[in-house]
Amino acid sequence: MGRNLYILAATLGVLALVCGILSFTNIAQQPGSPGDIRLWRTMGLGLLVVALAVALGGILSSLIEQAERRDAEQRQQKRRHR
Template structure:
C-alpha cells in the first residue's frame, strides 16, 4: 500500500508544480482564463500540502509493514530454535 501512496503523492506534487507554474506565467493573467494568479497559487499550495501528508502516510505504512515483517521473522526464528 505504501507504493500506491507514493505514486499518489508524486502525482499531487506534479499538479502542485503545474499550478505554481501557471501562477507565475502569463496564462493566469489572460482574459477568460480559469481563475487568477492567487487562485493558482492557493491550489498549488493545497496540492503540495496534501502530497506531503500522503507521502508521510506512505512512509508510516512502509515502516509499519517492515516492523511487522521483522517481528514475524523473529517469532519464526524463535520457534525453530528450541
C-alpha cells in the first residue's frame, strides 16, 4: 500500500511542477490556453500540498506495516522459545 501512495505522490508532484513551470513561462499567455497565471500557480500549489499529504500517508503506512511485521515475528519467536 505504501508503494502505491509513493507513486501517487510522485505523479502529483510532477504535475505540480508542470503547473509551476507553466505559470512562469509564456505558454500560459498563448491563445487557446488558460491564461490566468494565478490559476496555474494555485493549482500547482494545491497539487504540491496534496502530494505531500499523500507522501506522509505512504510513510505512515510503511511504518505501521513494519511495526506489525516485527510484532508478528516477535510472537513467533516467543512461541518457538516456549
